[in-house]
Amino acid sequence: MAPPMTASQFLAALKAEGLRVVEVGDWRNHNRNHKGPWGPVHGVMIHHTVTRGTQRTVEICRDGHTALPGPLCHGVIAKDGTVYLVGYGRTNHAGLGDPDVLRAVINETALPADNEASTDGNRHFYGFECENLGDDKDPWPDEQIKAIVKAITALCRHHGWSARSTIRHLDWQPGKVDPRGPGMQWDDILADVSARLGTKPPTKPAPTPTTPVVDLSKLVAAAKADPAASGTPVTYSGVRTVEAALVDAGYLAKAYSDGHYGTATVQAYAKWQRHLGYTGADADGIPGRTSLTRLGDKYGFDVVA
Incomplete structure (x- = not known):
């Protein structure tokens, strides 16, 4: 934040x-x-x-x-x-x-x-x-x-x-x-x-009023693979949705909301898990269905398995 x-x-x-x-x-x-x-x-x-x-x-x-x-x-x-x-x-x-x-x-x-x-x-x-x-x-x-x-x-x-x-x-x-x-x-x-x-001007794509959808399996794969990847590759677009929610919640600095589920995002998600009462291995920063659904319910996205 x-x-x-x-x-x-x-x-x-x-x-x-x-x-x-x-x-x-x-x-x-x-x-x-x-x-x-x-x-x-x-x-x-x-x-x-x-x-x-x-x-x-x-x-x-x-x-x-x-x-x-x-x-x-x-x-x-x-x-x-x-x-x-x-x-x-x-x-x-x-x-x-x-x-x-x-x-x-x-x-x-x-x-x-x-x-x-x-x-x-x-x-x-x-x-x-x-x-x-x-x-x-x-x-x-x-x-x-x-x-x-x-x-x-x-x-x-x-x-x-x-x-x-x-x-x-x-x-x-x-x-x-x-x-x-x-x-x-x-x-x-x-x-x-x-x-x-010194940046490119923003483009004007049509707004998308539909609720974002995050695929849990793709998000988990990114959470496990991205921290070891060099640079900031966007391996799954749903990462941006989750990172925006973590920024909104005050757990992630906006600079790290980049579509790369890196170490900062892992740590931020672990804070969200601890906020929900999880401890130990259950608060490792890797999303689970319940914690992700509760994040989506609060910050405006749906979850599919």
Whole structure:
């Protein structure tokens, strides 16, 4: 799993990417951590504010309002590209969203349709609110778009993520439409992030709404053979599904969710087995039908023998 950056690392990463950054008050200690955990983090989420005027926007995002206490994000990206840091830690920006989307972000695969609101996004995402009315008329200046690209890149670079670890609020929570408007070309933003990271831009395969299926026998074969294999060969595609679940559970670092059932995955699965009460040889990291079914029931995949 990926622990959140420290506030100092967050600030340094943004500046290193060439952003103009303004620190607003005691942003490092302004958060909602008393309401729940902050981390592990799995990605970056971009929003629009439905406000006009940078000063007012920053104030609202820092202080919140009657229905939603602040901070409402980690950073506000103004029209001129300046990033105002208003909070750090757990913030009220993402709300509840789709667990299938979270698994896709963890696994850096194509996003499914968001049709559930049951998973705590404030825990798992960095959030940037971007100054825009959100009326589909207010334009997005080039300076602001470039700043969005740099902010995303800064966090992805630190964590070793690709552009696929970035989503919009509309990708996460049913009914949300942000960000939108003239100049907000999301595919271009992700392509620019990929270019800065030196990686290939994400492709856009059609989302697959069906529940993933993991074949136990193929998974066991991978678990026994992969640790000794060199590199990170993807011997069975279902390994990615299981690894995404282990990342979601907090037992596996996202960097090791690569389709290779290596030593880190064995150790992570053994933690899951111990969590279920297994000990000794029954908690060796090699999946069994019961433990795998319970993992699938909790994290959204089916198991076949």
